[in-house]
Amino acid sequence: MDFFIQLLVNGLSVGFLYGLAAMGFVMIFKSSSVLNFAHGELMALGAFIFLVLIGRAELPVYLAFPLALAACFVLGFVVERLFLRPLIGEPLIYVIMLTVGLASIFKGAMLLVWGGNLYTFPEFLPAGLTIRWGSVYIPPVYVVSIAIGLVFLMLFGLFFKYSSQGIYMRSVADNQPAALSLGVHVRKVFALSWAIAALVAGMSGIVLGTINGINVHDLSSIGLKVFPVVILGGLDSIGGAVIGGIIIGLLETFTGGYLSTSLRDVIPYIVLVFILMVKPYGLFGLVEIERV
């Protein structure tokens, strides 16, 4: 029973992180319907920027964390300006293949600079944050990550609901020509959504890096695990991304705990194929009905 509860807690925390990672992905899909295959690489870049700031430059955490996030934000802007902007109006498939190419570039560049080794952040979290509850033990990293995740989720909810930029984004996602004709600056919306997505990706990369250590291959494979998560939650639902992430995380930890560790990494994809067969628009996705 203890084993079960520990797995449950682990699964919940891991799944929450997947949800967090998926949020940035959904952001881009919502505003431009692009599947971003470079998401994992953006996560890894965020983690490495934080590593440089906290390890090499030895900045304190309260300075390094916002700086790293700001760097990711700028990076998202730059990526959009250099690579995505010229493709506005081109068929979507070009944009998606472009993100596949970008993923390779980022991955190659990071491997050149940092190699394929596993890095860890220096210890920066106070040990007092550990939660012990009977036999259940939650390490401080998870506590902090869940707190950060909840804060971001709330901020996003408020952003999309009340801020004018958030409303512009929703309008572009809903109907691009209509938004254009009502005077929404669509290019600015794209730029902003890439910047925010890169910020969220960087943040989840930092959190994941704190838990598992930073490794280019691991983080980019988590970037691909976002796909089962968002298909389960619904491709265009931010809340669905979190819930999908939690379900996938639970599934993974239970498979790893009870069945076999090698099946662990594949089970999300098996679920993905199954969902596509049964409920293709996910739990909370918008069902598009089109009749000819």
Place this chain on the structure above:
Amino acid sequence: MRNLRFHPCGNFNDRYGQELTIFETDFGRASLIVGLVILFAVVPYISGPYFLYILNTVAITAIAAIGLNILIGFTGQLSLGHGAFFGVGAYAAAILATDAGFPFLLAVPCAGVITALVGVLFGLPSGRLKGLYLTIATLAGQFIIEYLLIHWEGLTRGTMGIVLPEVSLFGVGLGDDRSFFYIAYLCLIAMTLFAVNLMRTRYGRAFVAIRDNDRAAEGMGIPIFPYKLLSFGISSFYAGVAGALWAYYMVSITTEPFNLGLSVEFIAMVIIGGLGSIAGAIYGALFITGLNEGLRWLTDILMSTDMLSAIGLSMAPLRELAFGSAIVLFILLEPRGLAEVWRIIRSNFRLWPFSY
């Protein structure tokens, strides 16, 4: 005998048949025939074993790239599992050749058919949906197939790998590079002919209609779901045949090469060569194989100089970087690929000195 056709100075087609013609001019037909004669009669005898190895690799990857181009370039669906399907073909051929004792001539097409069936199995759930769900399903296929290749040890012998028998046709052993050159290029020509002619049939035109506007295609009475699946099946068949040839050529295969990186490599071939161009897929295969060998050569040189080997430059990141840059640059600067570059060069010659 009718008059020879040369390049006209504009588009003067007055029959639909002229739009469908493969060779616009008799000069094109003649130069292709001469090129093929040189390819088969001269090239294998003047090139060394290393160069033959490169040429054979180009032929095999070109077959797979043509298959992927039918899917991406003509039907507008992106597959991220082509590398895994290539692996399915390789393993199917290896298992058929060793356990079932199939001869070469039977094992290769059977491997293609098996791969097509596996492909359709993964395409089935996504074909119902609009948009790029096939991309996501093939990503799942990539990981599931990779897992099965490694862990279904009863069938694939896991990480041990399989050793194939020598290629033989009608009892004659054809294992060396030069004999394989003929096999690979005959296959490539057959597959290219099939693809070129497929695009002239109603099936090929239906694929293009689905790519250009799926609503209009459905409105004109093209059932989208079966056609998407058919396109995906054909594409997987090409991957399977290429994988089978590769398995025979490599003699022993392991699970390692058939990863997501290989899938990205195939996508790079299609983009660099030119989306929606059969010849482009061959250019792309040539380019990527050349790039691979060039990078290997470059890292060898870098490794031999003491100063740089201390940094520990290895091939993997350089390859990733080069492929990624090639994909991104071609999409941004010349989205129609090398095929378009070649067309521009040709028409510059043709229209010189009045190229405007």
